[in-house]
Amino acid sequence: SQQGEEDPQALSIQEGENATMNCSYKTSINNLQWYRQNSGRGLVHLILIRSNEREKHSGRLRVTLDTSKKSSSLLITASRAADTASYFCATAYAGGTSYGKLTFGQGTILTVHP
Amino acid sequence: EPEVTQTPSHQVTQMGQEVILHCVPISNHLYFYWYRQILGQKVEFLVSFYNNEISEKSEIFDDQFSVERPDGSNFTLKIRSTKLEDSAMYFCANQGGLGGETFGSGTRLTVV
Numbered sequence: 001s002q003q004g005e006e007d008p009q010a011l012s013i014q015e016g017e018n019a020t021m022n023c024s025y026k027t028s029i030n031n032l033q034w035y036r037q038n039s040g041r042g043l044v045h046l047i048l049i050r051s052n053e054r055e056k057h058s059g060r061l062r063v064t065l066d067t068s069k070k071s072s073s074l075l076i077t078a079s080r081a082a083d084t085a086s087y088f089c090a091t092a093y094a095g096g097t098s099y100g101k102l103t104f105g106q107g108t109i110l111t112v113h114p
Numbered sequence: 115e116p117e118v119t120q121t122p123s124h125q126v127t128q129m130g131q132e133v134i135l136h137c138v139p140i141s142n143h144l145y146f147y148w149y150r151q152i153l154g155q156k157v158e159f160l161v162s163f164y165n166n167e168i169s170e171k172s173e174i175f176d177d178q179f180s181v182e183r184p185d186g187s188n189f190t191l192k193i194r195s196t197k198l199e200d201s202a203m204y205f206c207a208n209q210g211g212l213g214g215e216t217f218g219s220g221t222r223l224t225v226v
Contacts, residue, residue, distance in 0.1 A: 033214045033215075041220070042217050042219035045216065045217070047214075088156070088157065100147070100215060103159065105156060106156050107156065
């Protein structure tokens with residue numbers, strides 16, 4: 001089965017610095033999505049990149065996708081203390097029978113120090 | 115912005131009891147999902163629901179689980195006889211079309 005696996009597992013940076021998180025997966029995908037989760041709370045959709053896209057931007061977020069390497073990265077620029085959260089990548093499997101079913105990675109815990 | 119609403123936010127139940135978790139998804143969306151997240155672990159797919167029937171389910175979603183849309187708007191997850199290992203956050207989600215899925219804020223289930 002496919003998996004989205006992030007690294008690093010934890011990342012600690014100072015406010016204003018950039019944060020880069022990586023995700024790898026194993027099978028063909030329709031799209032890859034990044035979600036944010038504050039401690040004990042729900043999942044917030046950040047950005048979706050389709051398998052035929054290589055890069056996407058949304059505000060301070062930049063996502064890249066390399067389907068040949070089956071990997072993606074999420075870059076948060078000029079980080080803020082409020083960005084402190086867990087970040088998950090999730091893949092929608094290309095061959096699945098269920099439209100939109102997501103497979104999540106373990107997540108990266110980002111801590112931004114003021 | 116449309117939201118997915120889940121109730122209750124926290125449910126404590128005795129082992130062996132039945133629980134029903136409630137979700138009000140975004141109207142006019144056709145696909146509905148339940149996921150769970152055991153504390154400290156990844157989010158896991160449980161089941162997808164389309165056109166009033168299950169379209170796919172995971173190995174986790176065994177005979178003790180069931181889903182329903184009892185009145186065309188609410189979307190429920192029932193666990194018939196809870197076990198300690200069912201303790202987790204349970205998330206309901208809607209297929210958001212081009213923009214990814216919209217998740218509810220979750221129900222924290224604690225089985226004691």
